[in-house]
């Protein structure tokens with residue numbers, strides 16, 4: 015079958031989809047479009063830099079790009095450099111895999127103050143995401159309040175609390191490491207409007223905060239139930255039991271020798287961010303859990319802090335013309351309309367780990383193949399001509415490898431890699 019497929023987004027969902035297409039439609043060609051010169055989506059720009067090994071998942075995706083029938087169109091944004099309509103003219107099917115990594119707003123007063131950051135921006139800053147390279151977050155005063163009790167909130171607190179030596183094996187960007195080291199930060203807060211059982215952490219990530227060199231995690235024992243209740247079963251129940259065990263361990267420990275504190279506070283919902291020119295504090299309201307929902311109690315308290323990071327959820331931002339359903343692309347089992355499909359976070363919303371995207375993408379590709387009636391669209395060759403006419407500097411996979419090799423070779427040991435954080439820097443290596 016000589017069908018031509020376009021995938022929008024080179025994160026895990028797009029790459030699992032490319033792999034599934036190669037297996038289900040031998041002879042086809044697959045072009046993967048990516049907004050940035052660097053592929054792999056959140057594997058590069060989301061996963062915490064001290065979880066360096068997790069990034070190795072990208073190796074399997076590099077093998078997919080090495081197949082002759084798969085082509086990387088890096089530095090090409092669909093909706094800006096090429097429209098959805100043009101993509102549909104050139105490909106037999108289009109698979110949207112653009113993720114859902116855009117911050118949701120809290121919707122409270124003070125949210126626009128200097129010093130309030132969404133997790134996408136903040137995580138993007140320490141991971142060298144070109145859009146957030148110059149975020150320069152306010153870390154000049156003590157106290158950062160992170161809103162959210164999932165793995166992303168834990169990542170942010172852990173990265174901020176580590177010493178330079180602890181970051182030796184991580185690929186945190188130099189600008190961020192210098193700023194964190196220079197900061198007087200000694201208090202980190204993590205607030206969740208629900209309780210420890212409802213928290214979205216996984217035991218591995220939660221367990222890591224027991225072992226930090228200069229930071230002690232503080233949990234109030236009175237906020238912990240004796241056991242996991244609420245009808246959880248199987249694997250989910252197991253995860254919650256492990257989390258509770260770790261939280262109990264943390265609540266029992268006393269580590270006065272550590273001068274940084276990471277306070278985990280449950281049942282607290284932010285109602286106002288305080289300050290005039292910049293963040294000076296945050297007001298929260300205590301909550302109770304009623305029928306699985308956090309209900310306000312009217313009982314408020316304030317803490318002082320110099321910045322706030324929100325990690326409360328994300329939504330997709332598709333190219334013009336793609337229908338939305340809340341924070342995701344409107345679809346039925348991955349089918350948006352005949353010839354257009356969606357996979358990954360753009361389809362399901364922001365849930366699941368990298369491997370979760372594998373079976374999801376494979377299921378949708380089965381549908382793509384079932385629906386395919388004719389194949390005869392021109393594909394990438396004509397798209398390349400269009401891009402050249404428009405002066406768009408497409409980055410192909412070999413060129414990306416050149417950029418990537420430079421990132422390794424310029425790193426100061428023992429740090430494994432020093433990323434380029436600006437698109438111009440990356441393109442300058444090539445031209």
Ligand SMILES: Cc1cc2nc3c(=O)[nH]c(=O)nc-3n(C[C@H](O)[C@H](O)[C@H](O)COP(=O)(O)OP(=O)(O)OC[C@H]3O[C@@H](n4cnc5c(N)ncnc54)[C@H](O)[C@@H]3O)c2cc1C
Pocket residue numbers: 022023024025026027028047048049050053054055056057060061062065068090091092093111112113114115137166169332333357358359360365366367368369371
């Ligand atoms: C902060 C954070 C940390 C995480 N840490 C882990 C972890 O340690 N381990 C783990 O297993 N999972 C982790 N996850 C979850 C994991 O990253 C996701 O499951 C996965 O990345 C979702 O894949 P995706 O392909 O749907 O989206 P993404 O990874 O977001 O990929 C989407 C891609 O589409 C591109 N794109 C968007 N719009 C366009 C456009 N218009 N044109 C062209 N390209 C476009 C984007 O630039 C991006 O490269 C983490 C998630 C976050 C947010």
